[in-house]
Amino acid sequence: MNYKPPRWADRFLAWYCNPDLLEEIQGDLYEIHDEKCAAGKPKLARFLFVWYVLRSFRYDVIRRNNKYKNSIFMMTRNNFKIAFRVLWRDWFNTALSMGGLAIGITCFLLMGFYVKQEVSFDHFHSKKDRIYRVWLKEDYGDNKVFFNSVTPLRFEELLEDDFSEIETAIQFNINNYLVGKGDDRNNENVAIISPELFSVFDFKILKGNPAKPLPELNDVILSASYANKYFGDEDPIGKSMGIQIGEEIRDFNVSAVFADIRKESSIQFDMAISNENNKNIYGERAMKAWFNVSQETYVLVGENSHISAVEEKIPDVVMGYLKGSVEEGVYNIGFQPLTDIHLNPDIPLGIAPVGNRDYVYILAVISVLVLVIACINYTTLSVGQSLKRSKEVGVRKVMGAFKSSLINQYLSESLVIAFFATVIGIALANLLLPIFNDLTNADVKLGFELWHIILYLGLVLIIGISSGIYPAFILSRLRITAILKGNNQASRNHYIRKGMVVFQFVVTVFLISSTLIMRQQLNYLHTKDLGFNYNATVSVPLYPDPSANRLSQLIVTAMEKGEILKEKLSQYPDIQDIGLGSHVFGSSGWGRLAFTDDAEVFRRFRLLVVDPYYFNTFHIKMKEGRAFDPKSDLDKRQSIIVNQAAVDYFGLDEPLGNRLPSKRFDDHAIIGVTENFNYSSLHSAVEPLVITQNVAIPYSGISDHGYADSPIPKLVFRYTGSQLSQVKQILNKEWENTFPEEDLNFDFVEENMRYQYANEDRLNRLVMISTILSIIIASLGLLGLTVLVVNSRTKEIGIRKVIGASELTIFKLLAKSFSLQLLLGIVLSIPVTYWLMKDWLSGFAYQIDIGIGIFTLSAVISIIVALTVISFHTIKASKTNPVNSLRSE
Incomplete structure (x- = not known):
């Protein structure tokens, strides 16, 4: 019987198999099939035929599409294949190039994503382009200006009722309330918001009614983390919470739970009640006031309207x-x-802090500079290798290679290095992210969403092409005749290469100088005599009735x-100099009054x-007169103390016994003048200060007041014990016995003082890290270039040694190759550094002088x-046997 193999399998083989291999494979399978059929095993023959057809479905057997032969696709694949081989062969320079790029990419990604987070604050709201915050400026002339980003309560109704262009107006404020009942009460920041806030901003409601999260007056909403804090795994909806407003502890029902607000939001809160409670909180009079500011007001402009139309109408409506x-x-009234x-x-400043x-911008520029240095490092290494690759170029051109094909080949190498450097950079960035x-x-956060992947691929292309295009053009322009004569045409471009090395040095020395200046300024801020002593001083915020x-x-x-x-704590011998004050050093801003x-x-x-004991706590010195007498009732009622800045500001020639220059103030007398102590940060000069025991004196004659820091008094004391951890134990014990219904909070004043310069400290650390990275990258580049210089001058070094040159002479000869570039980089960096750092220092009222010593140290x-990097290979070359050097080809 005539058995045939399965037709479908035979056709499948003919469809996928390369025509050059089909006859051989098909013949073998037919032969096996016929042998099994002749042995009386037709089923086995069919099975084996199908099995071998499927097994033959491999990459090296599959039919190739002829249209891709000798095409750009095939050439590109071939270029990348050769690129891998070349880079693997010269692994040392490949590692230097890839390492430098990886470090630059790591720095760029970390700082770049930080900058993106800062500049994209509040951008996640879908209606962001139509949302504005309202500000109020009262300008009475003669420097009498009151500028606030918090506004009167009546603005919400005013903006919604009088301006058809405004779709919604909402208000937002945060007050501090005791939350809970009985002994289990917490001091919490509770937001007072318009119920429509969630329709303006994209804050997600997880539980409750998204359209009306605050339907009733006595409803409260919680963030997911606060819902877990107060109710654990239970469903909080409908549960009751006690919030003390004034003297009354009111029950609020949880009506909704919202997702924790993203960090890049200017509006932050975890617990909120409706602003319909404002009448009970602030009173009827405040609801109608035009000059009492307390709330942030936001408006949502209609889709077919523009804020400029509102701004045009504002003056007429206000008047x-x-x-x-x-x-x-x-x-x-204006809109931001x-x-x-x-x-x-x-x-x-409003309720939310403002970034610098x-x-x-400084970090954005630094991140780009470090990446540019890394790219220049790769470019200079690639150009430096042109001598070694000139013969390769000659052979390729003799074989018929076009200039474009050579450029594509060397760009392929650059893209391969950029790709692996980016992969390493992403891995390092994720590792260093915490x-x-x-x-x-x-x-x-570094993610792998679509836009992240596009960014990473974009980095590969930009870095690969920008770093590789110049070396590729240099190598592709080498002429065959010059190569065969042994001339190194690439040396004609040494000025450009040296220029790029100089730029590396300029940036590196600039970063070194900037780091030193910032460090010196910060040391000055932390060590300057401020006119008071805050070591081991503790601040405990108190609660009013x-x-x-x-x-x-x-x-x-x-x-x-x-x-x-104070009476309870005075029994502990390690607690000394206990005092009370409305403000403590290191706070965000003391009370500002005007008259x-x-x-x-x-x-x-x-x-x-x-x-009277506050002065003892901080060792504040008197310039003239005396401090408050604890035993004097007259001091408590009528005496005030001013600082020297106030004496100068008010023009008090004889301050003692004098009074503030206004008859509106209650009867008082100045009994002392303090030295000018820096109660604010050193960003600003010392302002006039009035110190009193009787708050009624200054408030009797003022026309305006404001606080950036809570004026509610704090208890302060100096701890003289050996273990600061005992402070918490003592305070917990006495606070629980004295105020069991209130939360204990305390701070070390020294920590608050350091926090005043937190932004500067962070900037200095980041610049210092960038400096170290740029030094590493520049060192990698120098190392690679030194190797290339040594290799190109091997015979010269051998000849010089034969005629008697010492190792030091050869070291000087090779080090001279980079000395001019380094010195030029140092010189060019000085004016740039001085100009930029002088501008940065202008933000401080008290600052260091930028002396020549800083630039000298940077240069050293x-x-x-540079010499450390160069010396390794130059000394190695100087010790090489000259016989071996002269034999090298």
């Missing part, structure tokens, strides 16, 4: 309400784009509680309310690094 109260142009809030210091725009986040206090309404009552009742705690004096001049001053460091 319609305030005509007769203020003159035209005094009361100004939501995405402009985080990095714009020109608008006064200059520092973000350390970087700790340094910057950020939450940077819940029934207190006015600010003076809040301060007085907190002081009374402080006296109770118009008897000469109709508008005046501002800072206020500090203390007890640079020279030592």
